[in-house]
Amino acid sequence: MHLFTSKFVQKPDHVTELPGSVSTPTGFQAAGIAAGLKKSGKLDLGLLICKEPCASAALYTPNAAAAAPITFCRDETSNGSLQGVVVNSGSANACTGAQGLEDARAMAAQAAAKSGIDIKNMAVASTGVIGVTLPMDLVESGITSVADTLTETGGGDFAEAIRTTDKIDKEGAIEVALSGGTVRVGACAKGAGMIAPNMATLLAFITTDAAVPASLLQNLLKQAVTASFNSMSVDGDMSTNDCILVFASGQSGIAVDQDSGDAALFGDALAAVCKGLALKMVADGEGATKVVELNVTGAKDNGEAALVSRAVSNSSLVRTAFFGRDANWGRIMASAGAALAGEKQLLADIYYEKVCLAKGGAVSPDPVDAGQLQNIMAKPEISVTIDLHRGTGSHTMYFSDLTHDYVTLNAEYTT
C-alpha cells in the first residue's frame, strides 16, 4: 500500500502518505466482487463512482486495434466530466467487433443506472484475454452486486478486481499540502506485461477531492504520464486496452487554479503518484527480477534521446544480460548504435551506477573494481547512464530484465 517504494522516485516534501486507496478522497465509493469472469474465482469486477459530478481527465491507447471499451469511452463519454468507471478483468473485450462495442455500452448503461449517474459520465475498462466476447449474463449480475456493495473503503477490493498477472499491489493514497489546506489523492493501477512506452496494458485510476478544472487536470495528467507510464517498458508491447482516468470531486473545498503555485504543487504530487505506480509496474513486470533506470544524455535532442533509450530498453539481449547479472555494456552500445544506424561513429560513455565501463565508444581505460561491479549487478534497482556526446538532449527510461519466468508466464497464459 506504499506508492514510493523505488529509489528512483522521490516523495515530494509537501506530500504525506496515508493508509488508503482510490476511494479515500472525499466523495468516492468503490467496490470489487467476483462475478465469475476469472476461472480462479478471484475478484474480477470493480466499480468506482463519485457521489457528485467530477472534473475528469483521460488518456487512452492510440493502438489501431483499440478494444471496445476504449472506443466507447473515446467516442461516447463526456470529455472532462466523468463521474465513475466500471471495470472487469478476465476478458479484454478487444477484437470483439460490433458485439464488443454493444457489450461495453451495456456495461456502462447498467453501471450508470445502478449508480444514478448519466451514462455519458460512466467510463468502462476491461483487461484480460483478447478476442473473446464478454459473458454478459455474468457481467450483468455482477454489476448489480457490485453496485450494491459500494463503500468508502472499497478501494482495495476495486484494485484487486482489476488485476490479471500482477503479483504486487499498486495502490495508495496521499495528502497534498496546498496553500489553502490539504487535499487527498488516491490511486490504483494494474499492469505487469504488455507494457511499453505509450501506456500499454495499463489501467490506472486516480481520484482527488481537490477542485481542479478539467483542462488543467488533463494537462497535468499528460505531463505526469510522459515521465512515468510513457517512459517504462517491460516487453515493448503496446496494449489494446490502456486507459488512465483521473476524477476530481472538489469535495475538499480546496481549489487548484490554472497557473497558480498550487497547480505546480498538485502537478508534482500527481507526477510522483504516476511515477510511483509506473515503477511498481516495472518491478512487477512479468518475471522481472530487476528494475533498470536508463539515462540517455548527450543526445542531439530529447527526441533522439527518447529513441535511443527506448531501443535499449526493448533490447532482448540487454534485458537478458541484466537477468544474468552481466554488466555487458557492449550490448547497450550495439543497441544504441542500431537506433542511430547511419549516423557517424558513436563515441559514447557508459556508466553502471558511477562505474565507467566504456569511454569514447570503447572499453574504458580505467581499472574496474570487479567486486564493486558484482555488487551493483546484484542489486534489485540499477542505474545506467549512456552519454552519447552528440548534444544536450536527454531522456530516462525504466525497464525490467527478461527472464525465464517471463517466457513461462507468456507461453502458458491462455488460450
Next chain:
Amino acid sequence: MHLFTSKFVQKPDHVTELPGSVSTPTGFQAAGIAAGLKKSGKLDLGLLICKEPCASAALYTPNAAAAAPITFCRDETSNGSLQGVVVNSGSANACTGAQGLEDARAMAAQAAAKSGIDIKNMAVASTGVIGVTLPMDLVESGITSVADTLTETGGGDFAEAIRTTDKIDKEGAIEVALSGGTVRVGACAKGAGMIAPNMATLLAFITTDAAVPASLLQNLLKQAVTASFNSMSVDGDMSTNDCILVFASGQSGIAVDQDSGDAALFGDALAAVCKGLALKMVADGEGATKVVELNVTGAKDNGEAALVSRAVSNSSLVRTAFFGRDANWGRIMASAGAALAGEKQLLADIYYEKVCLAKGGAVSPDPVDAGQLQNIMAKPEISVTIDLHRGTGSHTMYFSDLTHDYVTLNAEYTT
C-alpha cells in the same frame, strides 16, 4: 550441407545442389584453424581467398557503433575488387577504439601479405564478444598457420571457424544453369542471435566462378538481401559486425551480363542461396523451436507492410505464444495495432496456415477445428497471414519463437 531445408524457400529449377562449400567454385581456397581465441579450443580463425582478382559486392551494418573490421572494410578496402577475407570468431573487435582499428588493419595486412594479395583487396570480419581487444599474438600466429593450410576443400573448416553460438551448419554449394553453360556458387554464413532486420550479427560469404561485373553483383546482392537477411528477426537486435561479401572469380569462363536473361537467372539463384541461409539462421535462432513466416498483406503500401511485419516479428508476446504452441492471434492483432497507432480502427483478418481465426478485426465467426489448429501449432514451420484491408502493400518476415533456451543462452554468454 543443404541450403534449401525450409519449406519457405524453393530451389529454382535451373539450380542443382552440389556437395561442397564456399571453396567449391573454381579459383577459391579456404581454411579454418584453432588459433586459441575461443577458450573451447574450437576453430576460430578462417581465411578465404581467390587465386586471381575478383569482382566483388559487399554490404555492411549501418550500426553507428560499427565494429573496427566494418570501419576498416568500408573505409580502406577496394570497392568491387575484393579478393579475400580473413575472419575470426571469439571476439568481435567492436567498441575497441583506435586500437581495434589498428588490429583490424594488421589482420588484413598480414593475411594479404601471406596470400600475395593487395591489402586493399583483403577484407576483415570478426564476431564474438563486444568490447574486448583482440589477442594479436594469437591472431598473428593463427594467420600464418591458416595461410599455410589453404585448400580447395577448406570451405568446411572456414565455415566452422566463423561460428559462435550456431548449432547447425549454414553452408552449401550449387550449380546454376545459364545460357552459356553452368557456373557454381558456394556460400557459408554464421548467425544465431542478435539477428534483426538490417543484417544483424550476420556474417555471410558467397563465392562464384561466374564472371559478373561488380556493379551488377552489388545490385543482385541488394535484391537478394532485401528478401532474405533483411526480412528475418530472431531477437530484434542489430549487430555491430554484420557483413555480407560476394566474390566472383570469373574462372568458369561464363559471363553474366547486365540486363541479360542470365542476370535474372543468376540473381534468382543468389536470392535462393541467401534465403536458404537466412532461414537456417532463423531456425538456429538462439533457443528457437519454430520458424514463423509472417505475410502481411493489404497494407497501404509495402513500407507500411514492412513496418507492421517487423513490429509483429519483434513482439516478445507474439514470439512467446508460438513457443507455447498457442494460436494467440489477439497478440498479433495488438502488435499490428500498436505499429499503426493513431490510424483508424484495424479490421484485419488473421490466418494460421489456411485457418481463419480473425475476420474484420474480431474473432472469426467460422467454426475452428481445434485438432487441426493444434497440429498447425505443433509444426516446426508455421505460415501466418494478416490481411490489413487497407490497400495492396505486402511484406513477408521470418522469425523464431522466444524460449527458455534463449534466456539461458543470453544470460550466460560472456562476461
